[in-house]
Structure formats: structure tokens, C-alpha cells
Amino acid sequence: MRDVQNSSDMRGIAIQKVGVKDVHLPFLIKTKEGHFQSVLAKIELTVDLPQEFKGTHMSRFIEVLSDWSQKPVSGREMENILTDTIQRLNAQSAELAIRFKYFVEKVAPVSQLKSMLDYDCSFTGKLAQGGKLDFTMGLAVPFTSLCPCSKEISRYGAHNQRGLMRVNLKYAKGKFIWIEDLAALMEAQGSCPVYPLLKREDEKYVTERAYENPKFVEDILRDLVLALRALDGVEWFEIHCENYESIHNHSAYAAHVETVGIC
Known part of the structure; x- marks a missing residue:
């Protein structure tokens, strides 16, 4: 079966970011207590595309994210996810943004009653092949x-x-x-x-x-x-x-x- 997206492109235009956006998957986020919290993450994952290639392999992005959605993630794991993406997509660089609601237990100041407060959180990482992780x-x-x-x-x-x-x-x-x-x-x-x-x-x-x-x-x-x-x-x-x-x-x-x- 012919792989059209892997064919050559003659327009001479490299693309800085190509990939998937608004992917919703459950992710496991490491907690301070040493456990993990299951969150619904909104994800954007992209790589660079050299000018000579017509397209990237979109299904591979979902493969990477599906594999990692089953593992607890913090800032330290972002580099591994991006390295995995670069290798699977044969890219020079990759970027990942994970946005999610994170819940923290709050204790009322006088009654000491406990409840959960939600915070909007994000992990964003950029990595070039052989380079240093840029994590925010x-x-x-x-x-x-x-x-x-x-x-x-x-x-x-x-x-x-x-x-x-x-x-x-x-x-x-x-x-x-x-x-x-x-x-x-x-x-x-x-x-x-x-x-x-x-x-x-x-x-x-x-x-x-x-x-x-x-x-x-x-x-x-x-x-x-x-x-x-x-x-x-x-x-x-x-x-x-x-x-x-x-x-x-x-x-x-x-x-x-x-x-x-x-x-």
C-alpha cells in the first residue's frame, strides 16, 4: 500500500510544528504524597517536519500518548515522552502540552471540614534531538x-x-x-x-x-x-x-x- 504522506514535497517549505491537538485522554499525574491522580488531559503533541517530506505519521502521535497515559507523569517524565516521540516520528524536535484539572484537599480554617478544590494545571515541554528539555x-x-x-x-x-x-x-x-x-x-x-x-x-x-x-x-x-x-x-x-x-x-x-x- 502506497504511503502518500511519506512521499517527497518539492515546495521547499519546512514546517516547525505538525501533529495532533485537542486530544483528550486520561493521564496519571504524580502527587506529593507519592500516589497518582487520574485526570482528564487535553493534549497537544507536535514535531518538526523537514521541507522534503509531504506529511507526518499522525497515528504515531496517538500511539505515543496512549502508551504514556497509563504511566504516572510529572515534569521528569516529559523528557522521556518527547524522546519517544522524536524517535517514533524520526523528527529533530518535539513539543508537548498537557492541560488538566488537578484536585487538592482543602481543610476549612475553623471547622476543619475537608473538601476538594480544583486547579487548572499545565505541563509544557520542548526538546530538540540531543538537546536539553525546556519544561514549563x-x-x-x-x-x-x-x-x-x-x-x-x-x-x-x-x-x-x-x-x-x-x-x-x-x-x-x-x-x-x-x-x-x-x-x-x-x-x-x-x-x-x-x-x-x-x-x-x-x-x-x-x-x-x-x-x-x-x-x-x-x-x-x-x-x-x-x-x-x-x-x-x-x-x-x-x-x-x-x-x-x-x-x-x-x-x-x-x-x-x-x-x-x-x-
Whole structure:
């Protein structure tokens, strides 16, 4: 049977990325406790295509992903997945993005009731044949913010709202941070963390906690910058913070990108 996609192409155009996108598969993500969490992952896997080849072998991408979906994955396994892809596709480079919901147990501050909070996470890796893995971990964490200005000028309270902070970071080879630890570090920078389950005594606590810890979106971003700088092994990070304002029909927003040590 003739293999059309493996035939020659005479247009002289190399393609930087070709592959599969929006593939949904169950994946196993390593947890801090040494177990694994089964997640529904949304995946993009691509390779480069030299100018002389008409097409790539799309079925091989699914073969690679199907094999790896049965094995626990963290940042350390990304290099193996990409190496496997390069070898099976006879490529010079490969890129992989895995996006998924990750659940962490939260304990209410007073009642101590337990519930699960979901976080949007991503693992992204790039690898050239014989090169070093370029790995980025992404995490989005909700938080509560309370406006310092509103507290200062109001007699009866201050407006507060839910916000979302997003971090993408890269760390040095041999270094690692668990999703659970990064989530805790991030949510500590808001006026108060968000909890899925709160009883009345918990609601009193988080309301007063936020009131005693007012922060602008700029404050939250700057505190998060300092926290990420202090992490061992972090080489680069990107932050986006957004307050879904309760008294405006728009959001307050701040962003920052930094290569650690060259700020």
C-alpha cells in the first residue's frame, strides 16, 4: 500500500510544528504524597517536519500518548515522552502540552471540614534531538482580595472579590516543585484563600481574615514575585493576576515576567 504522506514535497517549505491537538485522554499525574491522580488531559503533541517530506505519521502521535497515559507523569517524565516521540516520528524536535484539572484537599480554617478544590494545571515541554528539555509548569489559583482603598474610606466594610493568579515557571535541572506546594505558596499571597466548603464559623474567619489583610492586585503580584524569587532552583517565571471586581464591570489586572537573577 502506497504511503502518500511519506512521499517527497518539492515546495521547499519546512514546517516547525505538525501533529495532533485537542486530544483528550486520561493521564496519571504524580502527587506529593507519592500516589497518582487520574485526570482528564487535553493534549497537544507536535514535531518538526523537514521541507522534503509531504506529511507526518499522525497515528504515531496517538500511539505515543496512549502508551504514556497509563504511566504516572510529572515534569521528569516529559523528557522521556518527547524522546519517544522524536524517535517514533524520526523528527529533530518535539513539543508537548498537557492541560488538566488537578484536585487538592482543602481543610476549612475553623471547622476543619475537608473538601476538594480544583486547579487548572499545565505541563509544557520542548526538546530538540540531543538537546536539553525546556519544561514549563503552569498553575492557576483562585483567591480572595479586599480593596485597601475601600477599607480606608468606608465606615461599614470594604468591597472584596474573587480573583485568579496564573503562574508559568521553569526551574533548573534536578530541581522540582510539587503542584500542591506551588498552589499553597500562590494562594498565601491573596487577602485570603478560597475554600470549596465553609460553615458559618469558617465564613466568619475568612471574611475577617480578608478584612485584616487588604491588598490591591498590584500588592498580590509583587508579593508573589518575592515568593517565587525565594524558591530554590526557579530560573524563570511569568505571572498574571486578575481581580474580578465586585463594584465594576471590568477586572483589575497586573502581569510580570522575570528571569531570576536578571530582574
